[in-house]
Amino acid sequence: xxxxxxxxxxxxxxxxxxxxxxxxxxGISGGWAAKELCEKGxxxxxxxxxxxxxxxxxxxxxxxxxxxxxxxxxxxxxDKIENPIQSKSFAYNEGxxxxxxxxxxxPYTQTRPFNWIRGYQVGGRSLLWGRQTYRLSDLDFxxxxxxxxxxDWPVRxxxxxxWYEYVETFAGISGQAEGLAHxxxxxxxxxxxxxxxEKQFAKDIQAHYKDRMVTNGRVANLSRGWNGRGPCxxxxxxxxxxxxxxxxxxxxxxxxxxxxxxxxxxxxxxIAAEILYDEKGNKxxxxxxxxxxxxxxxxxxxxxxFINASTIGTASLLLQSTSKHFPQGFGNSSGQVGRNLMxxxxxxxxxxxxxxxxxxxxxxxxxTGVYMPRFRNLNxxxxxKDFIRGYAYQADAKRHEWRDVxxxxxxxxxxxxxxxxxxxxxxxxxxxxxxxxPNEDNKVTLDKEKKDKWGLPLVDISFxxxxxxxxxxxxxxxxxxxxxxxxxxKNIQPFDYDPAGxxxxxxxxxxxxxxxxxTSVLNANNQMHDVKNxxxxxxxxxxxxxxxxxxxxxxxxxxxxxxxxxxxLKKNNL
Amino acid sequence: MNRRxxxxxxxxxxxxxxxxxxxxxxxxxHKTPDLNFLDAHQALIADLAETIxxxxxxxxxxxxxxxxxxxxxxxxxxxxxxxNIFIDGLKDVESHSSSKYSxxxxxxxxxxxxxxxxxxxxxGKNYGGMVGKIKNKFIGKSFFHILKEYATIAFCxxxxxATKTLAYDFIPGKFNACMPMTPGQKSWATK
Numbered sequence: 001x002x003x004x005x006x007x008x009x010x011x012x013x014x015x016x017x018x019x020x021x022x023x024x025x026x027g028i029s030g031g032w033a034a035k036e037l038c039e040k041g042x043x044x045x046x047x048x049x050x051x052x053x054x055x056x057x058x059x060x061x062x063x064x065x066x067x068x069x070x071x072x073x074x075x076x077x078x079d080k081i082e083n084p085i086q087s088k089s090f091a092y093n094e095g096x097x098x099x100x101x102x103x104x105x106x107p108y109t110q111t112r113p114f115n116w117i118r119g120y121q122v123g124g125r126s127l128l129w130g131r132q133t134y135r136l137s138d139l140d141f142x143x144x145x146x147x148x149x150x151x152d153w154p155v156r157x158x159x160x161x162x163w164y165e166y167v168e169t170f171a172g173i174s175g176q177a178e179g180l181a182h183x184x185x186x187x188x189x190x191x192x193x194x195x196x197x198e199k200q201f202a203k204d205i206q207a208h209y210k211d212r213m214v215t216n217g218r219v220a221n222l223s224r225g226w227n228g229r230g231p232c233x234x235x236x237x238x239x240x241x242x243x244x245x246x247x248x249x250x251x252x253x254x255x256x257x258x259x260x261x262x263x264x265x266x267x268x269x270x271i272a273a274e275i276l277y278d279e280k281g282n283k284x285x286x287x288x289x290x291x292x293x294x295x296x297x298x299x300x301x302x303x304x305x306f307i308n309a310s311t312i313g314t315a316s317l318l319l320q321s322t323s324k325h326f327p328q329g330f331g332n333s334s335g336q337v338g339r340n341l342m343x344x345x346x347x348x349x350x351x352x353x354x355x356x357x358x359x360x361x362x363x364x365x366x367x368t369g370v371y372m373p374r375f376r377n378l379n380x381x382x383x384x385k386d387f388i389r390g391y392a393y394q395a396d397a398k399r400h401e402w403r404d405v406x407x408x409x410x411x412x413x414x415x416x417x418x419x420x421x422x423x424x425x426x427x428x429x430x431x432x433x434x435x436x437x438p439n440e441d442n443k444v445t446l447d448k449e450k451k452d453k454w455g456l457p458l459v460d461i462s463f464x465x466x467x468x469x470x471x472x473x474x475x476x477x478x479x480x481x482x483x484x485x486x487x488x489x490k491n492i493q494p495f496d497y498d499p500a501g502x503x504x505x506x507x508x509x510x511x512x513x514x515x516x517x518x519t520s521v522l523n524a525n526n527q528m529h530d531v532k533n534x535x536x537x538x539x540x541x542x543x544x545x546x547x548x549x550x551x552x553x554x555x556x557x558x559x560x561x562x563x564x565x566x567x568x569l570k571k572n573n574l
Numbered sequence: 575m576n577r578r579x580x581x582x583x584x585x586x587x588x589x590x591x592x593x594x595x596x597x598x599x600x601x602x603x604h605k606t607p608d609l610n611f612l613d614a615h616q617a618l619i620a621d622l623a624e625t626i627x628x629x630x631x632x633x634x635x636x637x638x639x640x641x642x643x644x645x646x647x648x649x650x651x652x653x654x655x656x657x658n659i660f661i662d663g664l665k666d667v668e669s670h671s672s673s674k675y676s677x678x679x680x681x682x683x684x685x686x687x688x689x690x691x692x693x694x695x696x697x698g699k700n701y702g703g704m705v706g707k708i709k710n711k712f713i714g715k716s717f718f719h720i721l722k723e724y725a726t727i728a729f730c731x732x733x734x735x736a737t738k739t740l741a742y743d744f745i746p747g748k749f750n751a752c753m754p755m756t757p758g759q760k761s762w763a764t765k
Contacts, residue, residue, distance in 0.1 A: 401765060
C-alpha cells in the first residue's frame with residue numbers, strides 16, 4: 001500500500017473502506033497494536049480522534065528556553081478557568097498544554113468527582129506520560145482470587161512474562177535488576193544513576209529495614225541509544241515531545257515502525273462513534289466514525305477490531321454502541337462495561353531536609369527519581385491489620401534551588417540574590433502510590449440527555465476511594481515520616497493533597513478481563529467473550545490495578561493479544 | 575486533611591474571616607482590578623524588582639527586564655485577589671515614599687528604597703503554619719510576597735538571570751549524578 005516510508009493518511013471516505021484490522025486509538029496501547037498487526041502483514045487502519053502529531057515536526061515547544069514562554073511556564077488564570085480539569089494534572093504547563101484536551105470542547109459530568117485527564121491527538125498521552133515502567137507479578141495477578149475483591153485475573157505472570165520481555169526489548173527500559181519476586185526485573189538498559197542523597201537514602205533504608213529497599217527508577221527513557229532512538233539528553237522536558245526520541249512514545253517508537261511496513265493507514269480526526277455489529281455472523285463488522293472537523297459519518301470495515309481508546313473512552317464507546325442484540329452496550333451481556341473504574345491514589349507522603357553532601361552537586365536533569373517497591377502485605381510477616389494490598393514509593397532528591405529559596409524566608413536584596421545563586425541544602429521528596437480496590441460502584445455511564453458537539457452522549461463518572469484506600473493512606477503518610485526520621489532527615493513535612501480519583505492519570509478497569517463471561521467482558525486473550533473478533537488491550541481491561549505504573553502491562557497485553565488474534569485469523573477462527 | 579478542612583470551615587462559618595477583615599477589605603481585593611495601572615507604572619515596578627534582586631557582580635532585575643515579565647504575569651497568571659493586592663501595594667508604596675521622604679519611590683536612594691521595601695515586608699508578615707495558610711487562602715499573599723515571588727520567577731527564568739546569575743544548560747547530554755562543587759558553583763536554573 002504505497003510508499004512504505006510515507007504514512008498513508010486516509011482523510012476522505014475512500015471507495016474502499018475495508019481493511020484487515022482497525023485499531024481505535026493511537027496512544028500507548030493503540031500504537032503497539034498498530035505496530036504488531038502491521039508487522040504481521042495486516043492492512044491496518046489506525047483511527048485517532050484528534051489531530052496528527054508527527055514525531056519531532058509537531059513538538060513546537062521542544063526547543064524553547066524558559067524565557068521564550070509568555071508566562072514562563074506558569075499556568076495562566078484564564079487557562080485554569082477554561083481548563084479546570086486538565087490544568088490539575090501534574091504535567092500541565094505552558095510547554096505541553098497543547099497535548100491536553102480543552103475541557104470546554106470535551107465536557108463530561110461527575111456524579112462523584114473524578115479528574116479525567118486526556119490527550120486527544122496521534123500518540124495520545126504517550127507523549128505526556130510519566131514513563132515509569134514496572135512489571136506486575138503474581139502478587140498482583142492472584143490478588144483478586146485471594147482476597148475476593150473483583151474477579152480473578154484469567155492470566156498469571158508466566159503467561160505475560162515473555163510479552164513483557166518482548167515489549168521491553170523494543171521500547172527500551174532503563175533500570176537496575178534486583179531479583180525481587182514481587183517486582184520482577186525487566187530487560188534493562190543501564191539504570192539512570194542515583195544522586196548522592198538518593199544513594200545514601202537507599203543505603204540507610206536497607207540498614208534500617210530488612211523488608212525494604214530502594215532501586216533506580218525504572219523508566220522508558222533511553223540511557224543509551226536504542227533501536228535508532230535516543231539516547232536521553234537529560235533535559236527533563238519529556239512532556240513537550242522529545243526531538244531526540246529519548247523516551248518511548250507512540251509517535252517516536254511504534255507508529256514509525258508500523259509506517260515502515262507499508263501496511264498502516266492513519267486516520268486522524270476520526271471519532272469512533274459506534275462499533276457496528278453483524279448479527280448474522282455474531283461479530284463486529286466495522287466502526288462508524290464521526291469526523292472531528294466536518295462531523296460527517298463514515299463506516300470502516302475490518303476482520304478484527306482492537307479498541308484502545310483509553311479506559312473511559314473505550315467503556316463509553318461500548319456503551320454507546322447499542323443494537324437489538326446488545327441493548328445495554330456492545331459486548332456487554334455481563335453488565336460489567338463501565339464498572340470497577342480504578343486509579344492509583346497518591347499525592348501523599350513527606351519531604352525532609354538533609355544535612356550533608358554540602359560539597360556535592362549534580363549536572364544534567366534526570367527524568368526519574370528512585371523507587372521503593374511495595375513492602376506491605378507481601379507475606380505473613382508483612383501482613384497489615386488495617387488494609388489489604390499495598391503501595392510503593394517514588395522518591396526524588398535535589399538541592400534547594402531558586403524555586404525553593406524564593407519562599408524560604410523574607411530576605412531581599414543582594415543577600416537574597418546570593419542565596420538564589422548558590423545550591424541550597426539537600427532535600428528528599430517521598431511520595432506513595434497505592435492500589436485501589438475494584439469496586440463496582442465506581443463507574444462510567446452515559447448521560448441520558450446531554451450530548452457533545454459531535455452528537456455523542458456525554459460520559460458520566462462516579463468515583464470515590466473506599467475505606468481500604470483511606471486506611472492505606474494513613475500508613476502511606478506515617479511510614480514516609482517514619483522512614484525519613486530513621487534515615488537522618490530534618491524538618492520533615494508530611495503532605496496529603498487528598499486528590500480526587502483520576503489525578504494520577506492511571507485510570508483502569510471498566511472492561512475487565514475474567515474467566516467467566518457472566519462477570520467479565522474479556523477473556524484471557526483480551527478478546528471479548530461476546531464478540532470474538534474484538535480485542536481490548538488498554539487500561540480498561542485490568543481486573544485489578546496493582547500499585548505499579550500500569551502502561552508497561554498494557555503494552556505487554558497488547559502485543560500478546562495481537563499475536564493471538566493473528567493466529568486465530570490464520571486458523572479462520574475469527 | 576480533615577483538620578485543615580475543619581479549620582477552614584471554622585474561618586468560613588465561625589466568622590473568623592468576616593470578623594477580622596472588614597467589608598472594605600473584602601471589596602478591595604475582589605473588585606475589578608485596574609490593570610492599566612501596571613503599564614503606567616513600569617518604572618516603579620522596575621525599581622521595586624531591582625530592590626528585590628539588585629545588580630551585583632551579575633546583572634539584576636532591571637537588565638533582565640523583570641518588570642515586563644512581572645507585569646505580564648500579574649495580568650495573566652495572578653488571580654484577581656493577587657492583582658488587586660499588587661496594584662494597591664504599588665499605590666501604597668508611592669504614598670509611603672512621599673509621606674516619609676517627600677519623593678516618589680523611583681527618586682529615592684537605593685538605601686531608602688530598601689527601607690521602604692523593608693517596611694512593606696514587615697507590614698505583610700504572614701502568620702506561620704496553618705493560620706498563615708488560611709490567611710493566604712482568604713485574603714491572599716501580602717504585597718511584599720507577591721512582589722518577591724513574581725520578581726524571582728521572572729528573573730530566574732530570564733535569559734540574563736538563568737545564564738548569568740544562575741547556571742543554565744539547555745542540552746546537558748549526560749547526567750552526572752554526584753560531582754564535587756567547584757568554587758563559586760552556581761545553582762541550576764532549571765530542574
